Amino acid sequence: MEKQYNLSKNQKIILNLIVKSTEPLKAYSILYNVQKKGIKAPLQVYRALDKLVEIGKIHKIESRNAFIACQNSSCQISKATAFSICESCEKVSEISNSKLSKYLSNFTDEAGMKYNKYNLEFFGLCKKCKTS
């Protein structure tokens, strides 16, 4: 586990929940699960999520409106994210592939424009779902 010195109380609570989860968590599911810890309102959850996304501790899976812990220790600020999503069981993994990230970070479009950030979501069937 990494240091969390600068995280606030709510941020720690919510990060811990997300880190422990084996699947992406949705905001209101998080809310439900931290109510016993005193977090009562959606906004408290969304604020913590915003901050955690900003510092790269978690990522938002846009196509699912859900959040997972960063599985890539080097991904301090989440400007370059790639995920594998199983369309059957909804398992999500973060892809850490340096060739891919280099390729995308250096990508220049037809107009010569470069980008400072990207998010890539791959969809398919995971091993389990493919063989069953």
Next chain:
Amino acid sequence: MEKQYNLSKNQKIILNLIVKSTEPLKAYSILYNVQKKGIKAPLQVYRALDKLVEIGKIHKIESRNAFIACQNSSCQISKATAFSICESCEKVSEISNSKLSKYLSNFTDEAGMKYNKYNLEFFGLCKKCKTS
């Protein structure tokens, strides 16, 4: 303009609106704009959007919950999409780059898994916003 033979009334109305738009449209903005044409309920919009996405006429910009017309005539079924999004003015363009799409369509992860679908969103500043 392409053929629309198989599109239903609502689907045509909504596709036409999206095609004419210079920016991605949100579902409730679409609803507001087609109420004069007799479409009254969110569900009518969402159903048309679902179908149009399914057949590749439009794409959903996941990070914006908005929809744009496919700008790539060869993109019949939208399994491989890439977009450029300006973080300042929110201008969105579809990227049609055969090298990029080949690279991503052939991508195999560490575990040897291949994917049948992907969505990529690049973020940055468009030309206009960079120089102003």
Next chain:
DNA sequence: CTTATAAATGTTATATTATTACATAATGTT
């Protein structure tokens, strides 16, 4: 240690996005 500033919290209300459920109508196929 006090003052200033920024960051985080608590709380209520509300806005925005999307789906469930059920009845009906239009379209395509045999």
Next chain:
DNA sequence: AACATTATGTAATAATATAACATTTATAAG
């Protein structure tokens, strides 16, 4: 015509996310 498939209409509700405002806690200077 009979059947299956797709689309529509309508009402209600679920799920996701933000606005506004008052207060508290943490950090950084002076």
